[in-house]
Each structure stands twice: as C-alpha cells, then as structure tokens.
Amino acid sequence: MTATRAEQRAATRRTLLDRGRLRFAADGYHDVALADVAQSAGVTKGAAYHHFGSKAGLFRSVVAEVQQEVGQRVAAAAARHDDPWEQLRAGCRAFLSTGSDPAVRRILLLDAPTVLGWDQWRAMDEQASARHLAEALKTLITSGTITEQPVEPLTRLLSGAMNEAALWLARSDDPEALTQTERALERLLDGLRPRSD
Amino acid sequence: MTATRAEQRAATRRTLLDRGRLRFAADGYHDVALADVAQSAGVTKGAAYHHFGSKAGLFRSVVAEVQQEVGQRVAAAAARHDDPWEQLRAGCRAFLSTGSDPAVRRILLLDAPTVLGWDQWRAMDEQASARHLAEALKTLITSGTITEQPVEPLTRLLSGAMNEAALWLARSDDPEALTQTERALERLLDGLRPRSD
DNA sequence: CAATTCACATACCGAGGGTATGTGAAACCG
DNA sequence: CGGTTTCACATACCCTCGGTATGTGAATTG
Secondary structure: OOOOHHHHHHHHHHHHHHHHHHHHHHHOHHHOOHHHHHHHOOOOHHHHHHHHOOHHHHHHHHHHHHHHHHHHHHHHHHHOOOOHHHHHHHHHHHHHHHOOOHHHHHHHHHHHHHHHOHHHHHHHHHHHHHHHHHHHHHHHHHOOOOOOOOHHHHHHHHHHHHHHHHHHHHHOOOOOHHHHHHHHHHHHHHOOOOOOO | OOOOHHHHHHHHHHHHHHHHHHHHHHHOHHHOOHHHHHHHOOOOHHHHHHHHOOHHHHHHHHHHHHHHHHHHHHHHHHHOOOOHHHHHHHHHHHHHHHOOOHHHHHHHHHHHHHHHOHHHHHHHHHHHHHHHHHHHHHHHHHOOOOOOOOHHHHHHHHHHHHHHHHHHHHHOOOOOHHHHHHHHHHHHHHOOOOOOO
16 A cells, blocks of 8 residues: 555645635634644645645635636536527526535635735636636627627626625525526626617 | 823724724735734724724724715715616716725725625625615616516625626726726616616 | 722733654665 | 665744733722
C-alpha cells in the first residue's frame, strides 16, 4: 500500500478540498478553524499550508471548484435547447436552483465576495458562469431578438438579480416561490425584446 | 465644561459610530480591530463593549445608520415625482448611485450579509429600502401599470440586480456605465408592463 | 456629605491564523 | 545497493485580537 508521493499528495489535497467545502458550507468561512478542516482530513495545519499557503488559499480553491460545477450545470441546461432565447431562459432557471446547495449558497454567494475581495470574485465568476450569460446576450443581440445595447451592464444586473433570488429561494419555504421567480425573471427579460409598437 | 453623564455617553457613542463607519468602510469588517476604532475615538475597547456589547454589535449599529441614509436618499428621489412609474425609476436610479459611497459599498453591500447573517441583513434592508421598492411595485400593480403578479420574487430580483450593479458601478471607470445601467434597468422594468398585443 | 451608580479603563484569557523548523520516508544518483 | 537529496508533512511557537472580569473615579442621588 505504499502509494507514490504524487498520489499521496494528490489524495491529501483532494481530501482537504472536500472537507473544507463541507465545513465552509456548513459554518461559513470565519467560523471554520483551519486546524479543524485539517484534522477532519486526517492531517494537520502544516499540510494545509503546504498545499494552499493560507486559509484563504484553500477557500479560493474550493470556490473555484464550486463555480466550475455551477457553470457546467447552467451550460448543460442551456445546451438542451436549440433556440438561443430558450437557452437563456433554461440557463437562468438552472442557476436559480443552484442556491439550494449550501455550498453554493454559503460559499459562492455569501462568503466569496468578502473573503476573496469583490474584484477577484467577479473575475472568477465571470470566467465560470457570467461569461455564458454575456455570450448568450450577445448572440441574442446579433440575431435581433433583443434590442441592441451594451452587454456588460445588463450582465451585471441579471447576474445580481439571479444571485440574490437564489439566496432568497434557498431560504424560502414557499413551494411556488421558484416558479414565481422564474416567471418574474422572464417578464423582465421580455423587456429586452424590441417594442412591438 | 463638565458635561452631564448622558451627554458624555451620547458623545462617546456617536464618535464610536463615526470612527467605526470610517474604518469598516475603508478596510472591511474583518481587517478592523475594535481596539483601533476605540483608540481613534479617544477611548478603549471597554467603552465599545459597554455601548455595543460586541464588535458585531457596533457594526450592526453602523449598518442600521447607513441603511437609513440610503433609504432616505431613495425615498427623496422618488418623492420628487408624481407619477408612480417615474417614482420607481427615480428611486432605482438613486439607488444605483449610492454604491459610490465606500461606506455603502463595503459595509452595506459586501460585509453586512456575512457578518450579520443573511436573514438579519435582509430584515434590515427590507425595513430601510426594499420596503419602498415593494410598495412602489404594489401601487403600480393596483393601478394596472404593470402586470398582476407576486411582489416578493420581483422585489428580490430587482433588489439583487441593483445591489450588484451598484457594486459594479462603484468599481467601473467608464463614465457612461451609470447611464447604460439605468437604461438597461429601465428596459427590464418595461417587461413588467402588460404586453401591448 | 455619604452612598450609589455608571461610564469607562485595565488586566487578563483563549482561540486561531501564520511561521519557522524538524523529520522520516520516498525519490534520485553513483 | 548505499548514500544523498527531496519533500510532504508534523511540531512547536508567536502574535493578533475578540471577549470577559474587575477596578476606579467622577457624576448622581438621597
């Protein structure tokens, strides 16, 4: 059972990421002691610092993984449609549901912007999921489905709307809240289409 | 110049709030040492704990004050119009500009939700400003200006959209970004009006 | 004027992030 | 195959900082 060093290293890193994700999601970044994460991973703080350099470094790696997952989930939902407008709607709906995962809610939507700083959070979010949104909007503008306009402000508005709504939905016990939010969001999106008059 | 005890107490409390607001806005909650706030206010930690019970307690009081200010600014902007639809637009535009104040940006929009917890932050935000938004939407629904629909999901979506946009605007150096965001937001709001077909 | 209140100051504790250094097994090299 | 080096951690330690327990002197009260 003598694992090679690289294997052992990778295994330790993976376990730290997994346990960190669990603890961060459950208690929030600032209420989690790095020593506890390490212990629950069967190692000590030394290992964590060796791999990630700091508590924030471990957190950043966890954030990156969770963001990748969310991005893929949204992209997969969109890919099941052909019409770009339907792709946008499907992606938005998929995102609204992601807040139900405590890791997404607590880590991505709540702690990440303050722990990593808003700029870095935005850059990572951009790369993982907001990029899809921006590209979808560009496509719809090119095809004339929505009015010609700058994409970035619109992306920020919609991204923020969905982030906050996802947070709210995760705390709401109204079973109709999700459907109602989807409908409200679609009404807002309708405003982007050229006026029929 | 022997101030009465009540006066001295009030003065100390006020200074702590002012200095705390400055420090929290500049460095963020977790990078601010309570002892530093106290020292910059000419007292020690003991005074701060006597008045606010904890570091989070001082922060909560600062948040409440800043939220009140924002709420009043938004309400004032809306009050300069008569038409409810124009009131909504004016309130939204006013809110988008508030992020330029570091106290609003860092304290209200970034730190408050994680430090106080999302539930408490939402409750305070509701009372200070989101309430205005919800009531404006209700009015517009009653008058038939926008389609009949549940108000709460829509409020969350719009509140989140404006929060995020305000954060982005505060970091953007594009002088046209504000106007563009206002226009995009108005397009989204247009989607709430009954379809003309 | 004595007793009491209270708005702080002072001293201290414990938790936790970070660092410097030790260590033993795997990898490398002749 | 034996010595050397590397490196993935463990151990011990420091320092900051939030919180608490207690002291104190001036304002207040009776």
